[in-house]
Structures are given as structure tokens and as C-alpha cells.
Amino acid sequence: MWFKNIPGQRIVWVANREEPLQASDSDAILKIGGDGNLIIIDGNQNIIWSTNISVQSNKTTVVLTDKGEFILKDSISGTSLWDSFNYPCDTLLLGMNIGYNTRSGVKLVLSSWQTENDPSPGKFAIGLSVDMPPQIFTWTNYSRPYWRGGPWDGGNFLGVPDDEKGYASDIKVIVNKQQESAFFSFNNFNVFDIIIMVLKPSGILNMVEWLEDLNAWHVFWEAPANPCDVYGTCGPYSVCDMGKSPVCDCLRGFVPKSTDEWVRGNWTGGYVRRTKLLCEISASGNVTKGFESDNFLQLREMKLLDHYTYFYDYEAQSCKEWCLNNCSCAAYAYPDGIKCMIWISELMDVQQFPYDGVDLFLRVAYSELGNRRNRVNDLTPAVRSQNSEDTSTDNLLEEQQLPTLLDFAKLAIATDNFREINKIGAGGFGPVYKGKLEDGQLVAVKILSSHSGQGIEEFKNEILLISKLQHRNLVRVLAYCVHGQEKLLVYEYMANRSLDTLLFGIARGLLYLHRDSCLRVIHRDLKASNVLLDDEMNPKISDFGLARTFQVTQELVNTNRIAGTFGYMSLEYAMGGLFSEKSNVYSFGVLILEIVSGKKTTNFMTMKIISTFSAWKLQTESKELDLMDKSILDSDSSATVLRCIHIGLLCVQDHAVDRPSMPSVVLMLSSEMDLPQPKQPTFIFQRWLNSDTQSQISKAQSVNDITVSVAEGR
Structure with missing residues (x-):
């Protein structure tokens, strides 16, 4: 079975995958047999597959629905006798279920193909575990966990981070405790969407x-997506954190079972307690005066562990007391929608999430707690600035458990008192210095001066937003500091400074912000100086102070405060305050044309008339190479440059609806697919450029192209 109007014959279901026909058997047919069953027979009239059900009447018909459901029906009563949706292969379609009913013995799973060209059952399967609440698993050989999506809390799976609950709106899980059943399926998508798992x-x-616009498939989510997603990567009593190197570390109070294995990078052996619990000592009769009671260490933003016991009627305090009074209890949690969860076996598949995790309360000996005032997240302890005067900022960020706070004195030492020789840039919001922390890590320190125009809201916005985003093409904020009226941000150091010769990678970063991240983000200030290059020349998008988040269902936002750099602004945003994903696409197109031409975008008029119209006119005359920077003009690169110019012109079209989406742009850049022709610029902006508003723009525009205007949105 495949999609009728989609090229490439994307196969979604195979009836006889266990007994495939031979390639030479061209006489095989599918038909209804004499007993009313649907059968496949080969050229020798041998039945190689059958629905194999008991049919009271041989008067049956078969129907293929628009959902891809293949149904054998009694032609007299219309009753469904057999349904392909009850026999899933490797693909989940809208309306299909995977799950189980223990009373009836039903268990539905997806099973992989053996290879890309062999539909026989492979070694992987995905389904729901027989737990309450159920978890979604991928297994190898139908039994050994490979990936675990965590328990269902009634709204989403707690092992699949999703800060905006975007993916959860596309799925549903029906749990019936009395019937001891649970089934997972897709919700109804937009009628124009075709989405499969x-x-x-x-x-x-x-x-x-x-x-549809690209005539291609696009993968927008996958799992496992990184080593920490693979079940048991770090072994029992350990935590996996992709933000650290190595990714595996022991939970507080535990040490490697085998130091030699741990040093060699083999963490599967796991960890053991460093200090016995008081209840363990009491049981042996060795307890003496002075021992303090065991207690719980609160770990935030965690993926909840496997092998739990669940008490749906326990309140939070009862849950804690039950765990404390049972020496076998190693941890508990109390997530919304589930209530009391406890762990009495070894702690497996623990992961530190950057966002959207759950509080886990780990049982440790009193001596392991130490005297820390803030025990909230021992995996990333913070050092508070001794000179901090903005307690509102500190309190907000402490609640969010985001980047480490650093003392101003340490940053001064790291940058040699912010010496001019260490100055590596100067953005609109302040200078940037290269620094080296005590542990040897190179960082970039940006000072947001009190006169920069970036206030406390933009400062909070950048820290809170970028801390929730994790992607190889986004610059990470490592720490922050508030010193008097000065606000400082500490970034990972990018050895190759600003982007001026590299393009690919930025598009993937934007695609992540638009579709794949925990938040749906519009950057609003994408330009060459806000894209940095690391040692391997990988581009990373930075400066999220002006970025704004969307809800998953939002397409367009109106603002009465237009901020950013006019040369990179789309027409609908600069004139009307309307911004969307297509605003980022527009800025990306300007960036492409700027890189290809070697001409810096200095103001709105220059960009519109020179970059857009000239590039479009040259393309219509097949003279695109006249636009190209002569320093990069050679026969080997000309084809790539022509394609980049074409893509850039598609991105900077006047009307947002005409611009491609970022998934489309990524595919355009990474394939040889045919490209549509860009529309001619309409110059509807010229009247506006000659109005009084243009004089406001000229006054507001700063020397470094960062502009915050007073234009009012519609």
C-alpha cells in the first residue's frame, strides 16, 4: 500500500511481508477466495497469504479508504471482518493504533523493515509498555529497550521534552485502567497535511x-536523537547530560562501580552508593548517636526513570513519607497528571534535560547533602555574583535553574580586566571580550552597558530563551553576571568571529527554531554579525535579545515596537509591525545576497533597491554572475553561487506568502531540486521611503546597524 498522488511510491503497509513473492512471479494476484477471505496466490495458484478468519458467509467485499485502511466486510450486513489497521507494519497512519489490551490479549506494535529494500520484519519494534501509566518504547528483538519516551501524564510523554507541548497536540493516548488497556494514535491533522510515523x-x-510545495518528504522529529536518548547509555545510578563532556556522570552520592571502565569511557557498568543510608546502617545494628536521617536531593529538569511503582491516590507528602519509611525506596517523584511515583529497584535511564523535565527526589545519606543553601540542581551548581544589585533578575533565573551565575571578579580576571587587546567585537548593546576561565575554558564575555538600549527585559529574554534551546547551529549562553548597572553574558567562544564567507548551517539553525525546538522562535535580528563561526567553521546563530516565541498554532504576531536592523527587515515587519517565520526567511535571503555580492547591507533603501531589484533583474537577464563578489568567482563555484542567488531571491520576495518555509529552504540548499521563479519586486515601499517615517529611521539607525524605532504597528 502506498500514497497514490505522491511520487516515489512511499510504501506504508505490506500484507505478506513474512512471505514475500519472488521477483520473477509476475502472475501473482490478490483476490477474494472461495471462503470469503482475502488471499494472495502465486503463479502456481499456491496461497501465500490470507486474512485467515472464520467467515460465516463467503459474500464479502474489500474496501480501501482514503485513510489507507484496507477492510474486509460482510457484503450483506456491512460488518467489518478484518482490518489492516490491526496488523501494522513500520508506518503509523492517521487513525491507526499501537498499544495493548491485556484482557483480550491484543498487542499492536510497529516493526521495522529488515533493510530499506526488504519489508520483512526487522529487529526493532515500537509500542506501549504494560505499565500504569504506560510508556512508549522502542525495543530490539521485541524485548530489550532501545529508546524510552517515558510515562504518559495525560498530556504528553515525560521522556520527550516539549516546552510548548507542540507534539502532544498531534497525538492521543487512551488509557483504560479497568480494561487494562492503552492505545496510542494520531489526532486529526489539518486535512491538507500528510504526516506519518x-x-x-x-x-x-x-x-x-x-x-507539497517542494514535492518532498521532511523529517521534523526523530528519536533517539542523541547518545543520551539511547536506553541505559550510562548504566544504573548515573545521569546522561548532552551538555557535558563526558556525557555520563554519577548521581549525587554515587561513585563508579569500576573506575578503570569509567576512565575508558565504558559507563554501562553503572555506579554504587558512596555512603550507606541510615536505614541500611540501622538494619545492621551499627547505628550510633550522631547519625542524621536520610533525606532527598531535588534534581530538576530530569527524565523520569524506568521501573517505577505508581500510587495514584497518594498526596505529595504521603508519597515522600512512604519512600522515606521504606529503605528499598531510592527515589520518588510527583509529576502533574500522574501523582506519586516511587523507585525501589536500580535507577535506570536517567537523563538531564535542558528544559521541560520533571523534579526527581533522590534519596541520599545526610552527609551527601552538605551545607549548600541551594540544593536544587547539584549537577550544575551556581555561584552567585557578590555584587549583584538586581535581585529580581537573580530570583527569576534561580527559579528557572538556567545558566550558572559568575562573580564579576572572575570575569575580570578571565579577560585581564577587560583589556583592549582582548576585545573581539562591539555590538549595538556593548563590547565583547575574549576570556579564559579558571578551568581553562575559552569564553566570549559581552557587556550590556546601561546606555546600550537593551534593558532588563531583553537581558532576561536572551538568558531564558537561549538556555532552553539546544542546537549545533545556535551559540550557547554559558553564564551571566549582574554588576551594579552592568549586565554581562558569557557565551561559548567562537574562534572565527563573525560570518562573512560561510552560509550553510544557518538555515538548519533557523529550521530548528521554527519547527524542531522546544519553543517556536522568531529571531528578529538575523544578520551577518549575529552569526559566529567555531574552530571548524560551523556557523552558530547568536544574540537572542530581540527574539520572540510563538505558540505552536500561531502563524503571525503584531507588535507596536519594531526592533532590529532595517536592512534585514521584511516589508510587512518594517512597515506594519507584523512578524512571522517568513520574517526570518526574508532576513536569511538578504544574508545570502549580501554574502554572494560581497556588499554590506547598510540601510533599508540600499538593500531594497540594490540587492533585491538588481539581483532579480540580473537573474532575468541570465547575468547573475555580475552580482557575484569577484574574490569568490571561479568556474568551480559558479553553479553553487547561481543557486544561492536564486534561493536568496525566493526568500526576499515582497509578500510573505510567496517566500518558502525554512524546511523548503534547507532542502533547496542540500539538493538539486528544481526551483520556482521569484516574482518581480513591486516597489510598493517607495512611497513609504519618501515619507516622514524614513527620516525617523535615519535618525534612529545606529552606526552599528542595530535600530530600535518608534514606528507603531497596525
Whole structure:
């Protein structure tokens, strides 16, 4: 079975995958047999597959629905006798279920193909575990966990971070405790959307959508997505954190079971307690006066562990007391929608999430707690600035458990008192210095001066937002400091400064912000100086002070405060305060044309008339190479440059609806697909440029192209 109007014959269901026909057997047919069953027979009239059900009447019919459901029906009563949705293969379609009913013995799972070209059952399967609440798992050989999505809390799976609950709006899980059943399926998508879930032969679970405008499939989510997602990467009593190196570390109060193995990078052996619990000492009769009671260390933003016991009727205090009074209890949690969860076996598959995790209360000996005032997240302890005067900022960020706070004196030492020789840049909001922390880590320290124009709201926005975003093409904020009226941000150091010769990678970063991140983000100030390059020349998008988040269902936002750099602003944003994902696409197009031409975008008029119209006119005359910077003009690069110019012109079209989406842009850059022709610029902006508003722009525009205007949105 495949999609009728989609090229490439994307197969979604195979009837006889266990007994495939031979390639030479061209006489095989599918038909209804004499007993009313649907059968496949080969050229020798041998039945190689059958629905194999008991049919009271041989008067049956078969129907293929628009959902892809293949149904055998009694032609007299219309009763469904057999349904392909009850026999899933590797693909979950809208309306299909995977799950179980223990009373009836039903268990539905997706199973991978053996290879990309062999539909016989492979070694991976995905389904719901027989737990309450159920978890979603990928297994190898149908039994050994490979990936775990965590328990269902009634709204989403607690092992799949999603700060905006975006993916959860697309799925539903129906749990019936009395019937001892649970089933997972898709919700109804937009009628124009084609979205499927596919389990690949490699064990990777993909969510895939069909992009009609590009005539191509796009993978917008997958799992496992990193080593920490693979079940048990770090062994029992350990935590996996992709933000650290190495990714595996012991939980507080535990030490490696084998130091030699741990040093060699083999963490699967796990960890053991460093200090016995008081209840363990009491049981042996060795307790003496002076021992303090065991207690709980609160770990935030965690992926909840496997092998739990669940008490739905316990309140939070009762849950804590039950765990404290049972020496076998190693941890408990109390997530919304589930209530009391306890762990009495070894702690497996623990992961530190950057966002959208759950509080886990780990039982440790009193001596392991120490005297820290803030025990909230021992994995990333913060050092508060001794000179901090903005307690509101500190309190907010402490509650969010985001970047480490650093003392101003340490940053002064790291940058040699902010010497001019260490100055590596000067943005609109302040200078940037290269620094070296005590542990040898190179960082970039940006000072947001009190006269910069970036206030406390933009400061909070950048820290809170970028801390929730994790992508190889986004610059990470490592720490922050408030010193008097000065606000400082500490970034990972990018050895190659600002972007001026590299393009690819930025598009993937924008795609992550638009579709794949925990938040749906519009950057609003994408330009060459806000894209940095690391040692391997990988581009990373930075400066999220002006960024804004959308809800998953939002397409367009109106603002009465237009901020950013006019040369990179889309027309609808600069004139009307309307911004969307297509605003970022526009800025990306300007960036492409700027890089190809070697001409810096200095103001709104220059960009519109020179970059956009000239590039469009040259393309219509097949003279695009006249636009190209002569320093990069050679026969080997000309084809790539022509394609980049074409993509850039598609991105800077006047009307947002005409611009491609970022998934489309990524595919355009990474493939040889045919490209549509960009529309001619309409110059509807010229009257506006000659109005009084233009004089306001000229006055507001700063020397470094960062502009905050007073224009009012519609």
C-alpha cells in the first residue's frame, strides 16, 4: 500500500511481508477466495497469504479508504471482518493504533523493515509498555529497550521534552485502567497535511511530513536523537547530560562501580552508593548517636526513570513519607497528571534535560547533602555574583535553574580586566571580550552597558530563551553576571568571529527554531554579525535579545515596537509591525545576497533597491554572475553561487506568502531540486521611503546597524 498522488511510491503497509513473492512471479494476484477471505496466490495458484478468519458467509467485499485502511466486510450486513489497521507494519497512519489490551490479549506494535529494500520484519519494534501509566518504547528483538519516551501524564510523554507541548497536540493516548488497556494514535491533522510515523530499519523513529510545495518528504522529529536518548547509555545510578563532556556522570552520592571502565569511557557498568543510608546502617545494628536521617536531593529538569511503582491516590507528602519509611525506596517523584511515583529497584535511564523535565527526589545519606543553601540542581551548581544589585533578575533565573551565575571578579580576571587587546567585537548593546576561565575554558564575555538600549527585559529574554534551546547551529549562553548597572553574558567562544564567507548551517539553525525546538522562535535580528563561526567553521546563530516565541498554532504576531536592523527587515515587519517565520526567511535571503555580492547591507533603501531589484533583474537577464563578489568567482563555484542567488531571491520576495518555509529552504540548499521563479519586486515601499517615517529611521539607525524605532504597528 502506498500514497497514490505522491511520487516515489512511499510504501506504508505490506500484507505478506513474512512471505514475500519472488521477483520473477509476475502472475501473482490478490483476490477474494472461495471462503470469503482475502488471499494472495502465486503463479502456481499456491496461497501465500490470507486474512485467515472464520467467515460465516463467503459474500464479502474489500474496501480501501482514503485513510489507507484496507477492510474486509460482510457484503450483506456491512460488518467489518478484518482490518489492516490491526496488523501494522513500520508506518503509523492517521487513525491507526499501537498499544495493548491485556484482557483480550491484543498487542499492536510497529516493526521495522529488515533493510530499506526488504519489508520483512526487522529487529526493532515500537509500542506501549504494560505499565500504569504506560510508556512508549522502542525495543530490539521485541524485548530489550532501545529508546524510552517515558510515562504518559495525560498530556504528553515525560521522556520527550516539549516546552510548548507542540507534539502532544498531534497525538492521543487512551488509557483504560479497568480494561487494562492503552492505545496510542494520531489526532486529526489539518486535512491538507500528510504526516506519518515511521520506524526505520536502524531503530530510529521518524515523524515525517509531505511538503507539497517542494514535492518532498521532511523529517521534523526523530528519536533517539542523541547518545543520551539511547536506553541505559550510562548504566544504573548515573545521569546522561548532552551538555557535558563526558556525557555520563554519577548521581549525587554515587561513585563508579569500576573506575578503570569509567576512565575508558565504558559507563554501562553503572555506579554504587558512596555512603550507606541510615536505614541500611540501622538494619545492621551499627547505628550510633550522631547519625542524621536520610533525606532527598531535588534534581530538576530530569527524565523520569524506568521501573517505577505508581500510587495514584497518594498526596505529595504521603508519597515522600512512604519512600522515606521504606529503605528499598531510592527515589520518588510527583509529576502533574500522574501523582506519586516511587523507585525501589536500580535507577535506570536517567537523563538531564535542558528544559521541560520533571523534579526527581533522590534519596541520599545526610552527609551527601552538605551545607549548600541551594540544593536544587547539584549537577550544575551556581555561584552567585557578590555584587549583584538586581535581585529580581537573580530570583527569576534561580527559579528557572538556567545558566550558572559568575562573580564579576572572575570575569575580570578571565579577560585581564577587560583589556583592549582582548576585545573581539562591539555590538549595538556593548563590547565583547575574549576570556579564559579558571578551568581553562575559552569564553566570549559581552557587556550590556546601561546606555546600550537593551534593558532588563531583553537581558532576561536572551538568558531564558537561549538556555532552553539546544542546537549545533545556535551559540550557547554559558553564564551571566549582574554588576551594579552592568549586565554581562558569557557565551561559548567562537574562534572565527563573525560570518562573512560561510552560509550553510544557518538555515538548519533557523529550521530548528521554527519547527524542531522546544519553543517556536522568531529571531528578529538575523544578520551577518549575529552569526559566529567555531574552530571548524560551523556557523552558530547568536544574540537572542530581540527574539520572540510563538505558540505552536500561531502563524503571525503584531507588535507596536519594531526592533532590529532595517536592512534585514521584511516589508510587512518594517512597515506594519507584523512578524512571522517568513520574517526570518526574508532576513536569511538578504544574508545570502549580501554574502554572494560581497556588499554590506547598510540601510533599508540600499538593500531594497540594490540587492533585491538588481539581483532579480540580473537573474532575468541570465547575468547573475555580475552580482557575484569577484574574490569568490571561479568556474568551480559558479553553479553553487547561481543557486544561492536564486534561493536568496525566493526568500526576499515582497509578500510573505510567496517566500518558502525554512524546511523548503534547507532542502533547496542540500539538493538539486528544481526551483520556482521569484516574482518581480513591486516597489510598493517607495512611497513609504519618501515619507516622514524614513527620516525617523535615519535618525534612529545606529552606526552599528542595530535600530530600535518608534514606528507603531497596525
